[in-house]
Amino acid sequence: MKVLVTGGAGYIGSHVVEMLVEKGYEVVVFDNLSAGHRSAVHKDATLVVGDLLNKGDLEKLFAAHQFEGILHFASHILVGESMEKPFKYFNDNMAAIWNVLEFATANGVKRFILSSTAALFDDPERIPISEDEPLKPGSVYGETKYMAERTLMWMDRIYGLRYCALRYFNACGAHPNGHIGEDHHPESHLIPITLQVALGQRDSLAIYGSDYDTPDGTCVRDYVHVLDLAEAHILALEALGNGPSRVYNLGSGTGYSVKEVVEVARQVTGHAIPTVETERRPGDLPRLIADSTRIKRELGWAPEFDNLHVIIETAWNWHQKHPNGFEE
Structure with missing residues (x-):
């Protein structure tokens, strides 16, 4: 086809x-x-x-x-x-x-x-x-x-x-062999920004709001x-x-808070990844988690990379090999 x-x-x-x-x-x-x-x-x-x-x-x-x-x-x-x-x-x-x-x-x-x-x-x-x-x-x-x-x-x-x-x-994540991955300009997604801090390309990660009605006060995402x-x-x-x-x-059906993502990134990279808590961003919701039951039932979709640690490992592999993204 x-x-x-x-x-x-x-x-x-x-x-x-x-x-x-x-x-x-x-x-x-x-x-x-x-x-x-x-x-x-x-x-x-x-x-x-x-x-x-x-x-x-x-x-x-x-x-x-x-x-x-x-x-x-x-x-x-x-x-x-x-x-x-x-x-x-x-x-x-x-x-x-x-x-x-x-x-x-x-x-x-x-x-x-x-x-x-x-x-x-x-x-x-x-x-x-x-x-x-x-x-x-x-x-x-x-x-x-x-x-x-x-x-x-x-x-x-x-x-x-x-x-x-x-x-x-x-x-999120990248191809496990590290030849293609996430390279946005400007970058707006949490995981790659967090890994840029680990690479020394940013001084710290801004956490927008720590007073949400969630277990640790930060936004939860799938x-x-x-x-x-x-x-x-x-x-x-x-x-x-x-x-x-x-x-x-x-989605994965599992929610992780901003602080949880940062902590897993620290474990994967071995870097401290400093954070700075700041004001909420307009429009950010406390929780967004998917129910993907329908596609699993109807099409047999079975996510392979359903572990945040593994997801961030694949992203880190890409960012280490391509710290400046696709250099063309």
């Missing part, structure tokens, strides 16, 4: 591309490299540098390839920035998916996997969070993913495009390894071959 992976040079996308190639898929990566990295793309995948906001680029892409499925990762992803620059997120994130869907439906693509988010769940009524939880995006970024899921519902109804929206909680996410994408892609559209929440 030939598949298109938009944003396939990015963190999650590159890990999915590698697994797709290893499983025998013919993979075309389409990325503008604004946040992705050329050297993150598997050597056996075809990289096409282009922009989803440019319909001319997409016209050339779809003229050259006939895709059976599309996995869509290309997106601006910073929650805080989305509240400061809402039109950047509304314009770019929505135009990107609308453009690719226009060409997908015109060219008979029947399977579509959306990289969605736990940012759909602001102030959830129940923890852990199942797919039945009411959708209440707490940011413009979350709203764009909500709009993307709604758009896909209409594409299914009108064109028969089967889709799966995968709502990640906190993606961390899921990037390769387990990759496996979920492929299971979902295959399930769409003879099944209906669907949505899944993806």
Whole structure:
């Protein structure tokens, strides 16, 4: 099967591309490299540098390839920035998916996997969070993913495009052999920032709020390894071959506080990792933990890296080998 992976040079996308190639898929990566990295793309995948906001680029892409499925990762992803620059997120994130869907439906693509988010769940009524939880995006970024899921519902109804929206909680870790990993600029995720402190690239780690209603006062989050996410994408892609559209929440089902993550990172790295407690960030919720029962039951998803110590070990391996990320 030939598949298109938009944003396939990015963190999650590159890990999915590698697994797709290893499983025998013919993979075309389409990325503008604004946040992705050329050297993150598997050597056996075809990289096409282009922009989803440019319909001319997409016209050339779809003229050259006939895709059976599309996995869509290309997106601006910073929650805080989305509240400061809402039109950047509304314009770019929505135009990107609308453009690719226009060409997908015109060219008979029947399977579509959306990289969605736990940012759909602001102030959830129940923890852990199942797919039945009411959708209440707490940011413009979350709203764009909500709009993307709604758009896909209409594409299914009108064109028969089967889709799966995968709502990640906190993606983390790296490929165990350390050749690809997490490299964002700027970095906004807890684990890589913590490891940058261990590497001496930052003086300390800021802990935003220590007075939440949690066991140690810091926010609790659900961390899921990037390769387990990759496996979920492929299971979902295959399930769409003879099944209906669907949505899944993806997480480990276990919550770890900020202080717990730091303590495990200290154990893994052998470094002190100083922290500085500061004020809460607007919009941070005390707990976000996924209920992934549905995808485990329906698709047989079985996370392999479900231990925080192992997850951070894989991330540390990457950061030690590539302290400056992908140097291209």
